Amino acid sequence: MTLDIRPVAVPERLGTPEAVEFEAYVEATAVADESVWGHRRFSYDAPELLPEFLDGRYTGRRAFAAWDGGRCVGRADVTWERSDGARAAEITVGVAVDQRRRGIGSELLRHAETHARSIGREVLVGRSDVPVAGLDLPGARLEAPDGTRSIPAADPGAAFATRHGYRLGQLERMSGLTVTGRAAEFRSMLADHLTARDAVAADYRLVGWIDRAPEELLDSLAVAHASMSTDTPAGGISYDEEAWDADRVRSEETLALAGGRTTLAQAAIAPDGAVAGFTELSLPADSMAVFQWDTIVLGPHRGHRLGMLLKLGNLVRLGETAPERTDVYTWNADENDHMLAINIALGFTLRGMSAEWQHD
DSSP, X not given: OOEEEEEOOOOSSSSSGGGHHHHHHXXXXXXXXXXXXXXXXXXXXXXXXXXXXXXXXXXXXXXXXXEETTEEEEEEEEEEEOSTTOOEEEEEEEEOXXXXXXXXXXXXXXXXXXXXXXXXXXXXXXXXXXXXXGTTOSSOEXXXXXXXXXXXXXXXXXXXXXXXXXXXXXXXXXXXXEOTTOHHHHHHHHHHHHHTOOTTGGXXXXXXXXXXXXXXXXXXXXXXXXXXXXXXXXXXXXXXXXXXXXXXXXXXXXXXXXXXXXXXXXXXXXXXXXXXXXXXXXXXXXXXXXXXXXXXXXXXXXXXXXXXXXXXXXXXXXHHHOTTOOEEEEEEETTOHHHHHHHHHHTOEEEEEEEEEEEO
């Protein structure tokens, strides 16, 4: 085998000769994900991913691909926050199943790390996934600094990370909720929740939208987005603080639409008119899956069960907007007891674990 590892050229448009290698890289990413999860629900397709590469105002991206002749046999991705003072880069690596244990992953990782350091990133963060069926592998276990769960040291992703000097900094529970046939139940739960609210909670109103937030909420919504990088549990991972303003909120909305994704959002509005918390569901095109993205209630507004209110409101909107969708997936830090309790009360069940790794 003659291996060639090089950066992936980003085309202006798909379906052109210039897009062939990018499209092959996207397919290799999906194949690697499928080898872990047994499906491609968690993979972005080329129309979803291309806008993310073309618009680098807030997040930088570089991809590398390993080629054996005309076949893409592996890939590595580097992403980084462009905010002032950012120090970290996130790296993911995937190799075709029949090409593993040949050093391809190590070479891809080396290229990704070299690029990260060339742009001044001194903290390297990686990610690996363990499906629920792989959590009970025999042998030694690895535990994160916080939380109660562990993963087997023999898991291929964990073994790769530790072999290359990465330490386990955080575990996230990947949970799924089957929503088929539950629309009426969610409406009833929301009605009961609203009835049972205390006097303070009753002063908050619920505002929902699809794809684009109301103009008057942009500034306070940006504050809530920024808080996702500072107020949520980070375990032993050095996540960068993200800078958000109204323009970045609009930019993210535009990117989602350009990638064919519909976004359902709910916000709890405080008596002063500011966003006290929000939640988002992302609906990729041509899929039965839904992804629970950011959910946060800002510190001064906690203690009034607004998190449950937000999620119920969005599940009701999901049933009204896309009743054909079958499952919602979400990732939460293993130490985030409050959010996990909300998910469990809604019926989410464990589907696997995602490990966050750090190399300083």
